[in-house]
Amino acid sequence: MNHRLGLFLGIIGLVSASYSYGADEAAKLDTQQCSICHGYGGTTSSELFPHLAGEPAPYIINQLKEFRDKSRSDENAKRFMWGISSRLTDEQIEQLAAFYESKPAVHEGRISNQAEYDHGRNIFSSGLPDKGVPACMTCHGEKGEGSDSVPRLGGQNEAYLKRQLNVFYGNDRPAAAVMHEVVKGLSQADVEAIAQYLQAQ
Numbered sequence: 001m002n003h004r005l006g007l008f009l010g011i012i013g014l015v016s017a018s019y020s021y022g023a024d025e026a027a028k029l030d031t032q033q034c035s036i037c038h039g040y041g042g043t044t045s046s047e048l049f050p051h052l053a054g055e056p057a058p059y060i061i062n063q064l065k066e067f068r069d070k071s072r073s074d075e076n077a078k079r080f081m082w083g084i085s086s087r088l089t090d091e092q093i094e095q096l097a098a099f100y101e102s103k104p105a106v107h108e109g110r111i112s113n114q115a116e117y118d119h120g121r122n123i124f125s126s127g128l129p130d131k132g133v134p135a136c137m138t139c140h141g142e143k144g145e146g147s148d149s150v151p152r153l154g155g156q157n158e159a160y161l162k163r164q165l166n167v168f169y170g171n172d173r174p175a176a177a178v179m180h181e182v183v184k185g186l187s188q189a190d191v192e193a194i195a196q197y198l199q200a201q
């Protein structure tokens with residue numbers, strides 16, 4: 001074999017080995033640690049914890065780093081995520097983010113109150129122009145699928161969505177400056193409606 005070709009094949013081998021090593025590492029962390037709360041592959045049946053499956057990787061990376069540097073500091077962040085994130089390296093964070101992004105997102109499609117659901121859908125797609133609330137869709141995507149550093153909201157559990165929207169009234173997620181502005185014009189009834197609409201996507 002000529003030397004150049006040998007070197008080339010060697011590099012390909014290394015790259016693919018480290019790629020699958022990363023996926024294995026993430027699967028192991030998922031099984032041994034994260035799934036206790038987030039469910040296997042990031043889909044949980046508990047209202048306490050967010051789904052991670054189908055979240056864009058850059059968003060997950062940002063959040064894990066914000067828990068680790070203690071800047072995301074709402075009560076549940078402190079209680080559940082500060083300790084575990086402090087033991088993750090940058091490399092593990094990247095591997096976990098790729099792992100969860102690759103898992104199919106949940107779609108439960110439950111509607112418990114049609115009028116609320118419709119109100120939530122209107123805010124999501126058109127905002128509340130007279131209250132200065134922008135359409136959520138413009139950043140979060142038509143179905144709330146998210147992209148890059150903007151999170152998926154579609155299919156996320158209602159209780160978690162409500163808690164986070166309430167966190168944005170305060171300053172415990174300083175990296176989410178844009179959301180602090182968005183929630184200013186939302187009432188609790190709007191928050192309930194949006195959360196219900198999004199869970200059902």
Ligand code: HEC
Binds near residue numbers: 034038052
């Ligand atoms: C003991 C329970 C528990 C364990 C174990 C746990 N988490 Fe969490 N995680 C939570 C809770 C609760 C939240 C929501 C925090 C909040 O409300 O700010 C969360 C939030 C997150 C978020 C942010 C989600 C979003 O939509 O913003 C990510 C990412 C995350 N966890 C990843 C992980 C990873 C990766 C692991 C394993 C290394 C892990 N978690 C282990 C309970 C847990």
Ligand code: HEC
Binds near residue numbers: 173
């Ligand atoms: C200008 C873009 C933009 C608009 C408009 C916007 N968002 Fe966001 N939203 C973001 C970004 C960026 C984040 C992530 C912030 C971070 O990194 O902490 C976010 C985060 C969130 C989260 C937290 C999700 C999680 O997993 O923790 C919720 C819930 C949310 N937005 C709901 C909404 C709703 C509801 C609306 C419409 C009323 C809306 N957003 C409008 C950009 C936007």
